[in-house]
Amino acid sequence: MSKAKALRAEAQETEGDDVGGAEMARRVADNLRRLRKERALSLDQLAASSGVSRAALSQIEGSKTNPTLLILWKIAVGLGVPFQALLGTEEVGHARVLRATDTAPLRSADGRMESRLLTPGGASPGQEVYELRFQPKGLLRSEPHGPGTTETVVVLTGVLRVSVADEVHELAPGDTIFFRADVPHSYENRSTREARCLDVIAYGRSG
Structure with a gap:
């Protein structure tokens, strides 16, 4: 090179x-x-x-x-x-409120996908919750996570296409998908309206 x-x-x-x-x-x-x-x-x-x-x-x-x-x-x-281990850890007592302004959203290079971490650092080391927003043509491709990692995705608004390995699923508001996340997976909004979902990642032993 x-x-x-x-x-x-x-x-x-x-x-x-x-x-x-x-x-x-x-x-x-x-x-x-x-x-x-x-x-x-x-x-x-x-x-x-x-x-x-x-x-x-x-x-x-x-x-x-x-x-x-x-x-x-x-x-x-x-x-x-x-993922949040790289962003920082904080002590959490009996309860902690995470305000909408406490976490800055992470955006894709084209601005069509936005991710916001909803789990306070240190609250649950083996689990993370994200709010994902996809503008029309928004796409997020994810590398395989560690062995045993799973994801549960709940669509709140819009229509979202979720691909897991060689399987493709179209999800509408209220639909939920659970899948192994230790394989390649992606999320895509092929509609003309914003799609929004919650993504719960439960990490396997190796993260």
């Missing part, structure tokens, strides 16, 4: 649907560094298990870039941890 191609590939990993501002980049950097060291993984080893280049991982750990949503998912899978 030429140097120019390598730089373009690296840019694709660190640009686009980034996860937020400088504070979020610092939090991700700190958590990534801690999680990697806890597992005694070198940058090269994590690059091999996640599919994210060593150069991109180094930039993320150095708070030099905001990683894309897709890259964060890949890193989480490579580390064997829930």
Whole structure:
């Protein structure tokens, strides 16, 4: 690979649907560094298990870039941890209210898909709840999560196409789908109206 191609590939990993501002980049950097060291993984080893280049991982750990949503998912899978483990952890007492303004939505590069984490950090390490919004032609492709991971998706508004491995399902408001998420899966809005759903991810032992 030429140097120019390598730089373009690296840019694709660190640009686009980034996860937020400088504070979020610092939090991700700190958590990534801690999680990697806890597992005694070198940058090269994590690059091999996640599919994210060593150069991109180094930039993320150095708070030099905001990683894309897709890259964060890949890193989480490579580390064997829930997605929110990279975003930060907080102590939760008997109850905690998460206001609508407490979590910034993560958007795809084209702006047609939006994801908002509804689970406070540290509330339930093995489970995460997301609100997903898809504008017309909105698409989210997800890499396989760790072995044993499952997802339950409830469509609130609009029509959503959910593909799991080689199966395709069309879901209308009120419909629910439960599936193994340790295989490739995707969500797509082929209609002309916004589609919105809740996605509950229950992680297997390896995350």
